[in-house]
Amino acid sequence: MAPSKSPGASSDRPLPTDTYLSEYSKIFDHIGMLEDMQRMAAYHDAIKRNAAVHFKGKVVLDVGSGTGVLAIWAAQAGARRVYAVEASGVGAHIQTMVEAHGLADTVTVLRERVEQVELAEQVDVIVSEWMGYFLLRESMVESVLLARDRWLKPGGVMYPSHARLLLAPSALPRFLLRRREEIASSMHAWEQLAAELRSKYSLRLDALQAAYEREHHEYAFSEAWQGILPASLLRDEPQVLLEADMHSVTHAQFFDWQTEVQFAPPHADEPQHGLCGWFDVRFCGSESQPAHECVELDTSPEAPPTHWAQTTLLLERPLDGSPLVVALAQNSGFHHDLNVTVSSGAWSASYAVTADFRGGEDFLEDAEAEEGEEGA
C-alpha cells in the first residue's frame, strides 16, 4: 500500500485536536495570513483607532495568538496586561516577537489551550482571529465563546464584535462543465484500467464502476469549493444567513440552525449552478462600551480579496427561484469541519466545508472567459 492523496482526519474529542492545531504549528502555516493585508489592516486599524477607549490601561486576552501579532498590537495600544494564549507549536515564537518589540513586561505568553488556561484575573477585552472558511469552519470560535464566558468581565468588549454569514446565487457554466469533463475523463481511465485488469487477471473491477462514479460526483457536488469568485458571476444580492453579536451569541446560534432565503429567479438562458458564501466581521465594541470608530473586515466578492476567498457550493441541478432552506451543523466525526444542507421542497443537497483547498483559478478563468465573450 501507499496512499495517493492526503489523509483526512477524524475525531470526536471535545477540545481542539492535535490534528487541527498542527495546521498552524509552523511559521510557514501563518504566512498566508500575515500576507493578507485586508486582514492585517482591519485588526490593526480596529485596535489602533480604539486604543483610548478599549485598550489603554486594560487587560486583554488574545485567543489563539499565533505569531503574537494581535497581542503585540494590543500592548502597543496601551494595554496594562495582555495574555497571549497559543497551544500549537508556533507559540514557541511569540516570546521572541514580544521581546523584539520591547513588550516582555506587558505580554504574558501561555502555551496552552484556552480551555485549560488559568488567568490571574478577568479581562476587559478579548481579541481573536477565529474566522475560517464560511465563517465557521475550524470551529475555533467555540474556544473564543468559552473564553468569553469564563474570562470576560461583564460589559467587556469582543474584537471582532459582530459577524455575519452571507449567501448569493452565482452563474458558473464553465466551472460546472469543467467538473463534468473531469468526471468523464476519470471514468474513461477507470474503464481502461478495468479492461486491462480483466484481460490480464480476470478481475471484474467493472462491478465497482457505479460506486466509483458516485465518489466523483460526491467530490464535485458535495464538497465546498474555496476560491476567489469574481463579483461578475454573482446573480443577486446576498442574503444574510446568520448575524451574531459576539458579546451574546451562543454556540447553538452558530452551529445548529436553519434559515430560509429567497433569491430572484434565474433567467431561462442563464441557469444558476452555484451558491456563494462569505462573511464579514465588524469591530464596533459592545452596547455599553461602543467603539470610537467601527472597522469592518469584508470577504465579499465585491471587496478586495482575502486569503479566505469565498466558499462555493456547486449544484447538480440549477436553482429555480423557489425559497431555499439552508442548514448548518458541525461535522459529527471531525467537529472542525462543517456540514451545510440546502433544500427546496423534496430536493436537498449536502456539502462538507473542510480544509481541502480547491477552486481558485477555476472561478477566475470562468469570469475571464465570460468577459472575453462579452467583449467579442
Added chain:
Amino acid sequence: MAPSKSPGASSDRPLPTDTYLSEYSKIFDHIGMLEDMQRMAAYHDAIKRNAAVHFKGKVVLDVGSGTGVLAIWAAQAGARRVYAVEASGVGAHIQTMVEAHGLADTVTVLRERVEQVELAEQVDVIVSEWMGYFLLRESMVESVLLARDRWLKPGGVMYPSHARLLLAPSALPRFLLRRREEIASSMHAWEQLAAELRSKYSLRLDALQAAYEREHHEYAFSEAWQGILPASLLRDEPQVLLEADMHSVTHAQFFDWQTEVQFAPPHADEPQHGLCGWFDVRFCGSESQPAHECVELDTSPEAPPTHWAQTTLLLERPLDGSPLVVALAQNSGFHHDLNVTVSSGAWSASYAVTADFRGGEDFLEDAEAEEGEEGA
C-alpha cells in the same frame, strides 16, 4: 485564520487510527495501487503459481483487503475459505466484488480491524499488501504480525514470505541546488513581507527570520523525499539494512534497530548528497512449506517503477566514505510515520518518512539534465 497547507496528524493510540484508515477509505484512494502492474503481477503470479501447494483447499486470511483483490485471487486459487478483513470505508465494496466473481460462498467479508476480529478457525495462509514507503511507513505490518501470531497455524505460510530494506548513495547535484534556490526564494519573499509589515504596522517580523529559515531547512533536509530515482544517479551497490522472514520476524526487528553500512568513497568531483532507500519482497513460502515457484516484487531504481517509487534522504553535507550508522523507529506521536537517523562519528541527521508526497519529477529532471550533458 484559514490554513495554507494540509494538516498533519498526531495520535498515540495503539490501533490503526481513523486518520490512517481514512487514507484508504475511497475507491479513489486505491486506484494508484490497482494501476501498479508490478504490484498486481507479483501478487497475482505468486498466488496463481503456488495455487496447488498453498491455496487449494486451504483457509486464507487477507489482512487489509481493500477492494478485495487478494481475497478473490486466493479464492480463485482454490481456497476453501477466505476471510477478507478491511476496517476502512472501502470495505463496503468488497462484497460487491466477491459477488461479481461468483465467490460469495468462499469469501467472508469482515469490516473490522484485524486486531478485533474473531475468526471461526486458524488459517493456513495470510496474504497482505502491507508495504509502505521505505518498506515500513504506515506500520501496517504491525497488524499483519499480530494477525500472524493470533491466527496463523503452526507452519502456516505468509504472503509475502520475505522482505528486505536497502540503501544506496546517490549523486543529486541539481536536486540539491533546486532545494537551496527554493529556500533562498522563500527567504526573499519573507524579507519583503517583513519590510512591508514593519513600514505599515511597525511589526518586527524580522525577529522570526532565523526560525523561519530553520523551518525551510528542516523541510528540505529532515523529511524523506518520495519519487522515482533514476538508476543512473546511484553511486554504489545497495546495502541491506534489514532482512526479514515474515514467518518469524518480530515487531522490534522491524521498528527498533540500527545497523552499520559502508559505501565506496565518493569521487572528489562528484559529491554524494543523497541516500536512496527501497525494498523488495518475495513470495517463497515457509521453511516447512516452500513455494513451488518463488515470485519477487522489487522496488529498486533498477526495476520497473512502482507506485512506491523510492525514498530519498537529502543530505546537507556530502558523504565522505566513512561508515554510516542507520537507525529506524516509529514516530512517537503518529506511529504510522517513521524516524530514520543517519550518523557518522559526531555528525548525524534525522528524517521523517510520512505520507507527504514530494520529489518525483525533480529526480527525473535531474537525470535528464545529466544525460543531456553527457550527450553534449
